[in-house]
Amino acid sequence: MSAAVDIETRTSGLGKAALIGAAVALVLSVSLFVGARYGLLLLIGLGFGVVLEGFRFGFAGPWRAMIVRREPGGVLAHLLSIGLVAVVAIPLLATNGEELLGARAPVGFAMIAGAFVFGACMQLVMGCGSGTLINAGSGNPVSLVALPVFAIGSFAGAYHLLWWTGLGALPVIALQGTSGALLTVAALALVAGLLVWLGAPGKRAIPRRYVIAAVLLAALALANFAVAGQPWGVVYGLGLWAAKGAQALGADVTASSFWGTSGNIDRLQNTLLTDVTSLTNIGLIGGAFLVASWRGGLGKGMPDLPARAWIATVIAGFLLGYSSRLAFGCNVGAFFSGISTGSLHGWVWFASAFAGTYYGIKLRPILGLEGRK
Amino acid sequence: MTRRTTAAIGLIALAAFIAWDLAASAPPDIYDAPALVALGSGASASGAHCAALPSD
Numbered sequence: 314m315s316a317a318v319d320i321e322t323r324t325s326g327l328g329k330a331a332l333i334g335a336a337v338a339l340v341l342s343v344s345l346f347v348g349a350r351y352g353l354l355l356l357i358g359l360g361f362g363v364v365l366e367g368f369r370f371g372f373a374g375p376w377r378a379m380i381v382r383r384e385p386g387g388v389l390a391h392l393l394s395i396g397l398v399a400v401v402a403i404p405l406l407a408t409n410g411e412e413l414l415g416a417r418a419p420v421g422f423a424m425i426a427g428a429f430v431f432g433a434c435m436q437l438v439m440g441c442g443s444g445t446l447i448n449a450g451s452g453n454p455v456s457l458v459a460l461p462v463f464a465i466g467s468f469a470g471a472y473h474l475l476w477w478t479g480l481g482a483l484p485v486i487a488l489q490g491t492s493g494a495l496l497t498v499a500a501l502a503l504v505a506g507l508l509v510w511l512g513a514p515g516k517r518a519i520p521r522r523y524v525i526a527a528v529l530l531a532a533l534a535l536a537n538f539a540v541a542g543q544p545w546g547v548v549y550g551l552g553l554w555a556a557k558g559a560q561a562l563g564a565d566v567t568a569s570s571f572w573g574t575s576g577n578i579d580r581l582q583n584t585l586l587t588d589v590t591s592l593t594n595i596g597l598i599g600g601a602f603l604v605a606s607w608r609g610g611l612g613k614g615m616p617d618l619p620a621r622a623w624i625a626t627v628i629a630g631f632l633l634g635y636s637s638r639l640a641f642g643c644n645v646g647a648f649f650s651g652i653s654t655g656s657l658h659g660w661v662w663f664a665s666a667f668a669g670t671y672y673g674i675k676l677r678p679i680l681g682l683e684g685r686k
Numbered sequence: 687m688t689r690r691t692t693a694a695i696g697l698i699a700l701a702a703f704i705a706w707d708l709a710a711s712a713p714p715d716i717y718d719a720p721a722l723v724a725l726g727s728g729a730s731a732s733g734a735h736c737a738a739l740p741s742d
Contacts, residue, residue: 419739539724542724570740580734582711586714
């Protein structure tokens with residue numbers, strides 16, 4: 314065994330105990346000093362991070378694999394996970410509507426355009442809402458650059474949200490109760506069948522690790538739903554972080570029709586450790602860091618990207634945040650949670666973002682994001 | 687430079703942001719914290735979600 318491997322083994326042996334200790338201490342501290350629910354949500358967020366990074370499971374990569382190599386396995390795993398959540402969440406919303414909220418939003422012009430832009434930009438950054446947090450936690454410099462501007466974009470998109478929805482939107486349409494859950498599962502099965510049919514021969518199966526990740530993700534999403542009273546989301550929390558920053562710099566964010574509502578003013582005044590999506594976002598970053606450190610994945614070097622790739626990352630990061638607010642969510646809030654709680658906007662988001670993804674993939678080499686040849 | 691450096695920068699920045707937020711925000715009231723689990727608590731959901739339109 315080489316000296317380098319010796320050092321790596323010794324370091325990781327000590328590091329593992331420290332990593333677990335730090336995670337436990339963080340969850341206990343939040344539980345004791347902020348509230349038990351908040352500590353539990355942080356733990357669920359850490360679980361999301363561990364599963365997504367641990368199984369190398371995300372959204373941008375599998376969508377790219379389907380379009381570029383006609384490998385539907387990852388997207389099929391998404392549909393499996395969404396279906397598992399839907400059969401529990403949609404009936405629960407019908408029976409416990411006072412305590413629970415679905416990710417239900419109106420379909421509109423800005424929503425459709427927002428999802429399209431998001432789909433394109435997530436291929437440029439190679440990360441969606443959760444993916445950017447996961448990649449930032451595992452030290453990916455592209456995501457670390459994209460994350461702050463994603464937050465600023467999310468804040469700005471929310472600031473202008475009502476202007477955009479005023480351009481035209483349908484009322485909220487959502488499938489309800491047991492029949493709604495069955496209809497959702499039937500529609501998911503139909504899309505899965507289409508993807509299998511479009512897939513390349515010999516590449517149509519779902520890899521085992523994706524099946525495990527999909528089941529674990531569904532369990533965590535349901536836990537989040539029961540504990541928080543609302544589905545898993547990402548972009549609201551990021552926008553709140555930027556709103557707090559803007560307020561600290563002297564901006565009157567409450568002048569906005571969005572940030573000026575009483576609920577948002579409360580959240581701006583209270584610590585982000587009492588905000589549901591902020592907690593799971595922090596957990597996603599922490600969980601990804603934990604796994605990346607655990608398996609010694611932080612030794613990777615930096616990508617060799619031209620200046621235009623970094624400029625594209627900043628612009629795409631901002632657009633990811635802005636467009637996801639117009640689209641009423643990212644892959645998590647709209648696609649995953651929207652469909653799994655019966656919302657029509659989740660389905661429209663899926664179709665529009667998938668179309669955007671196609672163009673995002675085409676743009677990557679033009680913007681230098683495939684690295685120097 | 688490796689990802690160890692960038693990950694450390696990211697985590698330190700996040701920790702600093704949380705520390706600043708805790709110092710700048712109203713102190714959390716543990717006695718006013720919600721029930722551990724929303725489902726079955728009888729309380730209406732009050733969190734914010736990216737799919738929700740703003741409402742007072």
